Amino acid sequence: MDASSQPDIRTQALACRDAARQLAQLSSIAKTALLEAMAAALEADTDAILAANQRDLAAATQKGIGTAMLDRLALNRQRLAGIAAALREVAALPDPVGQVTRDAVRPNGIRVQKVRVPLGVIAMIYEARPNVTADAAALCIKAGNGVILRGGSEAIHSNTAIAAALRRALRQAGVAEAALTLVEDLRRETMLTLLQLNDLVDLAIPRGGEGLIRFVAEHARVPVIKHYKGVCHLYVDRAADLQRALGLLVDGKCSRPSACNSLETLLVHADIAADFLPLAAQALAGRGVQVRADARARAWLPDAQPASEEDYAAEYLDLIIAVRVVDDLGQALAHIQQYSSDHTEVIATEDAQAAERFVQSLRSAVVMVNASSRFSDGGELGLGAEIGISTTRLHAYGPMGLEALTVERFVVRGEGQTRA
Numbered sequence: 001m002d003a004s005s006q007p008d009i010r011t012q013a014l015a016c017r018d019a020a021r022q023l024a025q026l027s028s029i030a031k032t033a034l035l036e037a038m039a040a041a042l043e044a045d046t047d048a049i050l051a052a053n054q055r056d057l058a059a060a061t062q063k064g065i066g067t068a069m070l071d072r073l074a075l076n077r078q079r080l081a082g083i084a085a086a087l088r089e090v091a092a093l094p095d096p097v098g099q100v101t102r103d104a105v106r107p108n109g110i111r112v113q114k115v116r117v118p119l120g121v122i123a124m125i126y127e128a129r130p131n132v133t134a135d136a137a138a139l140c141i142k143a144g145n146g147v148i149l150r151g152g153s154e155a156i157h158s159n160t161a162i163a164a165a166l167r168r169a170l171r172q173a174g175v176a177e178a179a180l181t182l183v184e185d186l187r188r189e190t191m192l193t194l195l196q197l198n199d200l201v202d203l204a205i206p207r208g209g210e211g212l213i214r215f216v217a218e219h220a221r222v223p224v225i226k227h228y229k230g231v232c233h234l235y236v237d238r239a240a241d242l243q244r245a246l247g248l249l250v251d252g253k254c255s256r257p258s259a260c261n262s263l264e265t266l267l268v269h270a271d272i273a274a275d276f277l278p279l280a281a282q283a284l285a286g287r288g289v290q291v292r293a294d295a296r297a298r299a300w301l302p303d304a305q306p307a308s309e310e311d312y313a314a315e316y317l318d319l320i321i322a323v324r325v326v327d328d329l330g331q332a333l334a335h336i337q338q339y340s341s342d343h344t345e346v347i348a349t350e351d352a353q354a355a356e357r358f359v360q361s362l363r364s365a366v367v368m369v370n371a372s373s374r375f376s377d378g379g380e381l382g383l384g385a386e387i388g389i390s391t392t393r394l395h396a397y398g399p400m401g402l403e404a405l406t407v408e409r410f411v412v413r414g415e416g417q418t419r420a
Helices: 009-024 028-044 046-063 067-073 077-092 130-142 153-172 188-195 210-219 242-254 270-285 329-339 352-361
Strands: 100-105 111-118 121-126 146-150 180-182 203-207 232-236 263-269 290-293 320-326 344-348 366-369 388-390 398-400 406-413
Touching: 009 111, 009 121, 009 146, 009 180, 009 188, 028 046, 028 077, 028 130, 028 153, 046 067, 046 077, 046 153, 067 153, 077 130, 121 130, 121 188, 121 210, 130 146, 130 153, 130 180, 146 188, 153 180, 188 210, 203 210, 203 388, 232 242, 232 329, 242 263, 242 270, 242 344, 263 270, 263 329, 270 320, 320 329, 329 352, 344 352, 352 366
Parallel strands: 121 146, 121 203, 146 180, 232 263, 232 344, 263 320, 290 320, 344 366
Antiparallel strands: 100 111, 111 406, 388 398
């Protein structure tokens, strides 16, 4: 659609706000049925959505877009079925709206409650992630919010096809389609205007590369939930089960290296380096992983390149990993505290005291003991789909699901009490 033929972004935001007010009045049963219908609409439009995605992939390939972004952009029948399944998972989750989180009677007889209510209108700013179109819509609608989706140009055909299916379900349920507004005017000035509509937009959530997230954070007048990058660490302790640790390494680095919860740095206790690193070298080499290591680690990693300070701070999103040998748990913690992006950290150990020290010493949004970093995901942590990951310590921290799209307000019930 030509940008000049679309309503301006403020008009779209006004319509979304009005639709959000309608959503906020829907019952839990009605919202669940709506999300079920949206999942079915996605499945019904599978062929059209995949055809649109092929157009996006062809254009992205022609532009020379990197493999990590291509992987995030690509859809197939299995991934699309997974998106529909995620919508149904969200539909089945308990509705947070109306949940009473505090209930007390004061000495003067007034009853004070804290109750979850929708945030209002959420603006999603994202890059080559067409699944976000469906995930964000499901989570926002289940929590009673309207959502304004501004995807990247590289996924415009995929996003449009997905949004068309979801909006059809809204229309058939008698809900204003503006509750899910897809911004098709992708000019930067339009996005800037959206980010400054602090009288209409209640929260902005950027998902994509560090450059996009910093741009949104620097230009927004609305609150922003963000995480700049995922520099995730695996520390293999002296008391680790080495085969278990090897499994965590391979899964964390190789199962989907373009994901922000993939491993970027491996730290190995010096006492077990001679046993573990040759195993790691063989496993990583067999999967095409390039290793960059410090001098101590290179004694057992002969094909590794020297690691620089930049390597330990890098989010590769590729089959590359930085490796370092550390003297003890304290040195591992110091390294993580220096280079962490506060996303996800993992320890492999059979020592309960070491595990507890690791958990208590780090402030990252997700800390894991003997589990893959790839579980740092809203769906895997029981949130259904996730709308984003926060490392900003505002009202949400870590993977964000339904509750993070509500706020708590006070509801006070009295019998005519006055303060005077």
